[in-house]
Amino acid sequence: MRFNSIAAWLSHLESIHPANIELGLERIKRVYQSLNLNLSNSQVILVGGTNGKGTTCGLLQHVLTHHGYQVGCYNSPHMNDYRERVTLNNQWFSELEHCQAFECVEQARGDISLTYFEMGTLAALVLLAQAQPDFVILEVGLGGRLDATNIVDNDLAIVTTVALDHMDWLGNTREKIGFEKAGIMRHSGLAICGDLEPPQSLLDHANEQKVDLTCALTDYQWQKSNDVWQFTMADKSFSDLPVPHMPLQNAATVLAALNKLNIVLDKKLLQQALSSFSLAGRWQVIARSPDVILDVGHNVQAAEYIKQQLNAYLVNKPQAKVYAVVGILKDKAVEETVQVFADCFAHWYLCSTSGPRGSKAADLQQFLPQGISSSAHDSVVQAYQAARDKASPQDIILVFGSFLVVSDILALENQNSRVIEP
Numbered sequence: 001m002r003f004n005s006i007a008a009w010l011s012h013l014e015s016i017h018p019a020n021i022e023l024g025l026e027r028i029k030r031v032y033q034s035l036n037l038n039l040s041n042s043q044v045i046l047v048g049g050t051n052g053k054g055t056t057c058g059l060l061q062h063v064l065t066h067h068g069y070q071v072g073c074y075n076s077p078h079m080n081d082y083r084e085r086v087t088l089n090n091q092w093f094s095e096l097e098h099c100q101a102f103e104c105v106e107q108a109r110g111d112i113s114l115t116y117f118e119m120g121t122l123a124a125l126v127l128l129a130q131a132q133p134d135f136v137i138l139e140v141g142l143g144g145r146l147d148a149t150n151i152v153d154n155d156l157a158i159v160t161t162v163a164l165d166h167m168d169w170l171g172n173t174r175e176k177i178g179f180e181k182a183g184i185m186r187h188s189g190l191a192i193c194g195d196l197e198p199p200q201s202l203l204d205h206a207n208e209q210k211v212d213l214t215c216a217l218t219d220y221q222w223q224k225s226n227d228v229w230q231f232t233m234a235d236k237s238f239s240d241l242p243v244p245h246m247p248l249q250n251a252a253t254v255l256a257a258l259n260k261l262n263i264v265l266d267k268k269l270l271q272q273a274l275s276s277f278s279l280a281g282r283w284q285v286i287a288r289s290p291d292v293i294l295d296v297g298h299n300v301q302a303a304e305y306i307k308q309q310l311n312a313y314l315v316n317k318p319q320a321k322v323y324a325v326v327g328i329l330k331d332k333a334v335e336e337t338v339q340v341f342a343d344c345f346a347h348w349y350l351c352s353t354s355g356p357r358g359s360k361a362a363d364l365q366q367f368l369p370q371g372i373s374s375s376a377h378d379s380v381v382q383a384y385q386a387a388r389d390k391a392s393p394q395d396i397i398l399v400f401g402s403f404l405v406v407s408d409i410l411a412l413e414n415q416n417s418r419v420i421e422p
Contacts, residue, residue, distance in 0.1 A: 002103055003099060006082050006098050009098070010116070013120070014116055016113060016114065025146060025150060025151055027112050027113065028114060028118045028122065028148050031108050031109045031112055032122060032125070032151050034109075034110075035104065035122065035125070038129055039128070042132065043136070044137075044138065044153065044156075045135060045137045045154060046138050046149060046184045047140060047158045048140035048143075048147070048181050049181060049194070050160070050164075051161045051297070051299070052160035052161050054075060054139065054279060055247070055279055055282055056158060056250045057073055057139045058073075058246075058279045059251060060073075060254050060257065060258070061073045061090060061135075062277050063254065065089050066272060069134040069135055071090075071135045072128040072135070072137070073086070073088075073090075073139075075087075076120070076141055079281060079403065079407040080407050080411050085124060086128070088127075088131050089133075097127060101123040105122045105123050105126065108122075122148075125152065138154075143177075143180040143181065144159070144184040145182070146183070147184075154186060156190045156257060156261055157186065157192070158191070158194070158257055159184070159195065161249075161301060162177055162178045162198065175200065175201045176201070178200075179201040181202060182201065183205075185205065185211045187209045187210060187211070188211070189211055189212065190212050190214075190260055191206060191211045191212065191213045192213075193206075194252070194253035194256075195216065214260055216253065219256070220233035221252075222249075222252040228240045228242065228243065233255070245278045246277065251274070281294050281296040281410070283295050283306070283309050286410070289393035289394075290393055290395040291395075291397070292413070293310075293396065293399070295399075295400045295406070296400070298337065298400070300333055303341065306400055310398065317396065320395050322345050322398055323391050323397050323398070324348050324387075325380070325383045326338070326364070326400060327351040327353045327401045327405035328359065328401045328402060329357040329402050330363070334359070335367040338368060345373075345398075347373045347374065347387075347390065348368060348373065348374035348375070349375055349377060349384070349386050351376075351378075351379060351384075353380070353401075353402055353404050353405065354404070360376075361377055361378070380405050380408040381408060384409055384412070
């Protein structure tokens, strides 16, 4: 074994390829074929989309495990520990198992150069193939058509939403991005699209490939009434469902996906799964007095959801001032994203983020409308501490943007033993 810790392996991964992202499947396919992995005993669900991938994967796993299935899942990025990325029945694999998987990939790749994400994806597939679960759920990293996860044939492809993000890589229109997302669909295969207005490019691709495509609103519907909701698809329907800790649009897509795979759901078990579901960094309340809320939303569509959630939250706290701790990577639509919150916050605590895609707080500050109260801070923790110093017990601190921002605050609050259940 070359390295005996995940940290050492990750340092090695960062050194073997000059780029963080290199779209294309030729290199990783060659290594995947060399590994000779067998996933034939598992139903594979590939989940792509701009927003909602993480919650969709999470709820799929949660509902299936509640029904007694063995479920493996691969997600990215992680919050605080790399082992979060690969789970079996929501449990992490050990550090030793990860190191052994990386060693398998290292031996198989020979002199083929792989990115950090490609190596991680292959190592995850090694772990999941060894586990042989009933279901393997894979979250697409970037786009779909050329993403590393797309080397695996899937039994069902899910596109959650299509919005403007990663435009340097995927194109600057929903039509271009929709085409990339649709690339995870297989010829004559099954697919779900949870977007409320799917781009024509996605529909055209599905039609050309003879995909059995099921679309939100057209083929399945949902409706919320007070504290419960109902789901309807063809001859299947569920009523009096608890509202889960996620957008109902994505929860409905999960039920549509399971119905598409002919999974028989027990209503009581489904209700238990929905009521107990939560995911770190998705409208997560981690402290009180003041209330501290985290969300990894970092594009316009996600910002609109956060604003909707905030407005609903403020109904019960009409006197609260809201202080924002914000860090957004420089390759995002920063100006359009912050404009969504133009009139929402008493003060913006902007923080610098590290890494090649990181941005300076002072640069973010230039995108705020004139007259907005703001300050620039060198780190996430500095910005957060400044917000805590300012906020009164009745106020709200909203931390949002990059996973890097949210993970830093989660780590800090875990250290301070302040974390509470949502």
